[in-house]
Amino acid sequence: xxxxxxxxxxxxxxxxxxxxxxxxxxxxxxxxxxxxxxxxxxxxxxxxxxxxxxxxxxxxxxxxxxxxxxxxxxxxxxxxxxxxxxxxxxxxxxxxxxxxxxxxxxxxxxxxxxxxxxxxxxxxxxxxxxxxxxxxxxxxxxxxxxxxxxxxxxxxxxxxxxxxxxxxxxxxxxxxxxxxxxxxxxxxxxxxxxxxxxxxxxxxxxxxxxxxxxxxxxxxxxxxxxxxxxxxxxxxxxxxxxxxxxxxxxxxxxxxxxxxxxxxxxxxxxxxxxxxxxxxxxxxxxxxxxxxxxxxxxxxxxxxxxxxxxxxxxxxxxxxxxxxxxxxxxxxxxxxxxxxxxxxxxxxxxxxxxxxxxxxxxxxxxxxxxxxxxxxxxxxxxxxxxxxxxxxxxxxxxxxxxxxxxxxxxx
Amino acid sequence: xxxxxxxxxxxxxxxxxxxxxxxxxxxxxxxxxxxxxxxxxxxxxxxxxxxxxxxxxxxxxxxxxxxxxxxxxxxxxxxxxxxxxxxxxxxxxxxxxxxxxxxxxx
Numbered sequence: 156x157x158x159x160x161x162x163x164x165x166x167x168x169x170x171x172x173x174x175x176x177x178x179x180x181x182x183x184x185x186x187x188x189x190x191x192x193x194x195x196x197x198x199x200x201x202x203x204x205x206x207x208x209x210x211x212x213x214x215x216x217x218x219x220x221x222x223x224x225x226x227x228x229x230x231x232x233x234x235x236x237x238x239x240x241x242x243x244x245x246x247x248x249x250x251x252x253x254x255x256x257x258x259x260x261x262x263x264x265x266x267x268x269x270x271x272x273x274x275x276x277x278x279x280x281x282x283x284x285x286x287x288x289x290x291x292x293x294x295x296x297x298x299x300x301x302x303x304x305x306x307x308x309x310x311x312x313x314x315x316x317x318x319x320x321x322x323x324x325x326x327x328x329x330x331x332x333x334x335x336x337x338x339x340x341x342x343x344x345x346x347x348x349x350x351x352x353x354x355x356x357x358x359x360x361x362x363x364x365x366x367x368x369x370x371x372x373x374x375x376x377x378x379x380x381x382x383x384x385x386x387x388x389x390x391x392x393x394x395x396x397x398x399x400x401x402x403x404x405x406x407x408x409x410x411x412x413x414x415x416x417x418x419x420x421x422x423x424x425x426x427x428x429x430x431x432x433x434x435x436x437x438x439x440x441x442x443x444x445x446x447x448x449x450x451x452x453x454x455x456x457x458x459x460x461x462x463x464x465x466x467x468x469x470x471x472x473x474x475x476x477x478x479x480x481x482x483x484x485x486x487x488x489x490x491x492x493x494x495x496x497x498x499x500x501x502x503x504x505x506x507x508x509x510x511x512x513x514x515x516x517x518x519x520x521x522x523x524x525x526x527x528x529x530x531x532x533x534x535x536x537x538x539x540x541x542x543x544x545x546x547x548x549x550x551x552x553x554x555x556x557x558x559x560x561x562x563x564x565x566x
Numbered sequence: 567x568x569x570x571x572x573x574x575x576x577x578x579x580x581x582x583x584x585x586x587x588x589x590x591x592x593x594x595x596x597x598x599x600x601x602x603x604x605x606x607x608x609x610x611x612x613x614x615x616x617x618x619x620x621x622x623x624x625x626x627x628x629x630x631x632x633x634x635x636x637x638x639x640x641x642x643x644x645x646x647x648x649x650x651x652x653x654x655x656x657x658x659x660x661x662x663x664x665x666x667x668x669x670x671x672x
Contacts (some may be wrong), residue, residue: 533640
């Protein structure tokens with residue numbers, strides 16, 4: 156079966172990679188890649204860190220230069236999809252054009268969960284999702300004296316580190332009790348809390364906001380849940396994302412915290428795949444429960460799986476999830492999913508800011524979080540790529556080294 | 567505009583142009599050189615842009631920082647001239663540089 160045309164909705168990391176991987180696999184049919192942002196497809200991770208600091212120029216954000224799309228016969232359309240006509244296998248675009256597909260790929264991503272308080276629409280209040288967000292934010296971040304960050308997740312803390320480095324007073328409000336509580340262990344949270352505090356960041360845990368106040372249309376203060384007024388000339392929020400599943404919902408596809416797909420990343424319509432941030436897939440590392448992951452790795456590995464299937468090489472998706480975040484001089488890398496871990500073994504030293512936390516569930520290694528210990532991260536990715544045999548008791552032994560264990564336990 | 571030559575494990579050569587200040591990895595991905603997936607996009611987080619700098623050019627590249635050498639420890643078939651190409655920033659001196667690609671990235 157050769158497909159004459161593939162239409163990809165969404166030109167972020169996942170959508171771009173499907174197009175690139177299809178051509179790499181030798182696909183010769185038509186590829187239409189629909190992106191609703193101006194310019195060429197680009198990578199998002201630097202937007203909340205290196206790009207804001209001016210360490211990466213905008214051409215370096217691009218996945219590929221302009222001529223790539225022409226030479227690889229990838230039709231990049233700056234438009235947005237408004238409806239899927241599944242019966243006639245057509246996608247309707249905002250411009251009114253309708254594109255026929257043999258296979259449709261939904262890579263619609265996610266959008267920032269909005270800040271649900273009065274004042275959130277002021278011009279000095281930012282979520283960071285697009286290059287346009289970062290371009291508007293960058294000059295304000297350089298001038299800001301008092302920055303309030305809402306949410307101590309990856310994005311919020313990456314920005315807090317940037318703002319502190321740029322010389323602002325930074326105050327972080329977080330409803331949870333510790334930084335990155337959904338993503339990392341207590342031990343790793345503590346290392347990051349101390350590091351941020353050393354950079355001058357002030358944390359308020361178990362604390363939200365009721366409103367943002369303005370003076371002459373400019374942000375001047377954030378009012379906390381307990382009634383305090385924090386001076387602010389810039390507010391940045393990162394309080395999670397919502398999958399862009401509306402198009403799929405209206406088309407009658409199965410939805411379950413995003414677009415529900417099977418192990419091959421097919422939706423409930425066999426002519427439609429979904430992948431990346433928007434796709435809820437049976438995750439091998441999460442007891443095959445439907446899971447949605449927001450990461451570069453997930454987008455790229457999903458895309459390779461979809462492209463291979465469309466080229467007649469179907470395989471169940473099972474890649475090991477991994478993540479990273481850069482905050483100041485700290486690089487945090489996570490291999491695996493720590494959901495429901497019940498014990499940890501710590502390697503290295505928090506005081507030296509070189510720490511790995513091994514997370515176990517029922518005596519089984521499920522995830523390794525490494526701060527400034529890249530070798531441990533790479534070893535963990537090798538170990539976790541196969542059903543791991545490492546026990547908590549072994550790891551807790553005096554002088555245990557993850558890299559040594561990995562070398563001794565290869566097949 | 568400096569020119570770089572990448573030689574795949576099977577001997578196929580790719581000569582590409584790079585910009586001063588751009589990473590060697592990006593010059594390769596921009597030119598669609600196969601065998602360098604560079605998944606993390608240049609953040610020194612994935613070790614999938616591993617190259618061998620040709621011996622004749624080793625004195626033209628900046629020394630590796632500890633972050634890179636730690637990552638390289640787990641690169642597939644690491645050698646003394648192994649480098650993560652996302653950490654090599656193109657300079658005028660690198661014009662003509664030759665890099666060899668490993669048979670696999672991981």
